[in-house]
Amino acid sequence: MKQLIIAGLLAVTATAWSQTTVKVEDAWVRGTVATQKATGAFMRLTPSVNARLVDAKSPVAGVVEIHEMVLEKDIMRMRQIPGLDLAAGRTMELKPGGYHVMLMDLKQALKGGEQVPITLVFEDDAKKRFTLDIKAPVTALGGGNAPMPMKPGMDHKH
Amino acid sequence: MPSISTFISSRRQVLVWLVASGTLLLSGCDPHTSGLYGGNSPFKGIDITGADYASGFQLTDFNGQTRSLNDFKGKVVMLYFGFVQCPDVCPTALSRAADVMQQLGPQAADLQVIFVTVDPERDTPELLREYMAAFHPSFLALTGSAEATQRTADEFRVHYKKVPTGSSYTMDHTALSYLFDRQGRIRVVLRHEQTADDYTADVRALLAQPA
Numbered sequence: 305m306k307q308l309i310i311a312g313l314l315a316v317t318a319t320a321w322s323q324t325t326v327k328v329e330d331a332w333v334r335g336t337v338a339t340q341k342a343t344g345a346f347m348r349l350t351p352s353v354n355a356r357l358v359d360a361k362s363p364v365a366g367v368v369e370i371h372e373m374v375l376e377k378d379i380m381r382m383r384q385i386p387g388l389d390l391a392a393g394r395t396m397e398l399k400p401g402g403y404h405v406m407l408m409d410l411k412q413a414l415k416g417g418e419q420v421p422i423t424l425v426f427e428d429d430a431k432k433r434f435t436l437d438i439k440a441p442v443t444a445l446g447g448g449n450a451p452m453p454m455k456p457g458m459d460h461k462h
Numbered sequence: 463m464p465s466i467s468t469f470i471s472s473r474r475q476v477l478v479w480l481v482a483s484g485t486l487l488l489s490g491c492d493p494h495t496s497g498l499y500g501g502n503s504p505f506k507g508i509d510i511t512g513a514d515y516a517s518g519f520q521l522t523d524f525n526g527q528t529r530s531l532n533d534f535k536g537k538v539v540m541l542y543f544g545f546v547q548c549p550d551v552c553p554t555a556l557s558r559a560a561d562v563m564q565q566l567g568p569q570a571a572d573l574q575v576i577f578v579t580v581d582p583e584r585d586t587p588e589l590l591r592e593y594m595a596a597f598h599p600s601f602l603a604l605t606g607s608a609e610a611t612q613r614t615a616d617e618f619r620v621h622y623k624k625v626p627t628g629s630s631y632t633m634d635h636t637a638l639s640y641l642f643d644r645q646g647r648i649r650v651v652l653r654h655e656q657t658a659d660d661y662t663a664d665v666r667a668l669l670a671q672p673a
Contacts (some may be wrong), residue, residue, distance in 0.1 A: 339588065369627065380654070401551075407546075
């Protein structure tokens, strides 16, 4: 609960400082076990103007990519995409079964409750880049497909 | 304004169209939809009872022990192919399997969840053991040589492929779950889009059948 409020505050402060704003909500990273080298970060992004998520960086990962997961005839395919277009005022959800920020070449195991700093790099319509620093809490591996901690009584299944 | 007869005729056309398109959907080219019982299946998943594939496996578990389907006779087995460095479908499938265990209550003791890695190169026994334990203490993971992995995937008509990304690689793979009954016969294939409730219902249906 406390972490949720802090995460919320962080998102609010970050957006208040930047001129072109992207609201980041319910960011979370899937936890890993030792020697696991890759995982995903998920979140909801709502930009104030048309924007494009073009890159991301994190001190916990050697390589960060933007990925799309598609199921085609029951085969899961995961691909890096060059960017993710965000429409002004519309919420784009990065969630299991769709898009995620892929954290690869992990430098450490990510345990439930830890915070992962991620810098999101966006481009506006004029191709001007701007960044947003977030801290995404880790949901322990096996802790389900939702940000942690969950609000009591809050349904994260969509 | 259309006459009543035109109305009826167009309604009939719509009905015919719906039936025809439904049939087309059911007879799609997916190899897993060729179940023998078609629309009368008691399962939420695809009934493949009597299929001439998915007959079994022989691989090594994360403790180094050779495992085949025979080892689990008397239990219902849920088998899934995946890989650990997978941020999305594999943990989602394993979380769902853990939900199924919870929904089953005491009956969970009669369900064996097995994860077969399609990435034996990176998924070491130690990594697999730790990864499975994060979801449920009873979950087992199997691995094998490149040849044994390919042979097993072929037996289940499972597709997998290494795809380079950046300096690393990811795996495309079939994201279906296979259910065997207590006698070790292949019975049901469940899709990734299906819910834990669907999975639990099919496991329960199989548990209700005699060992």
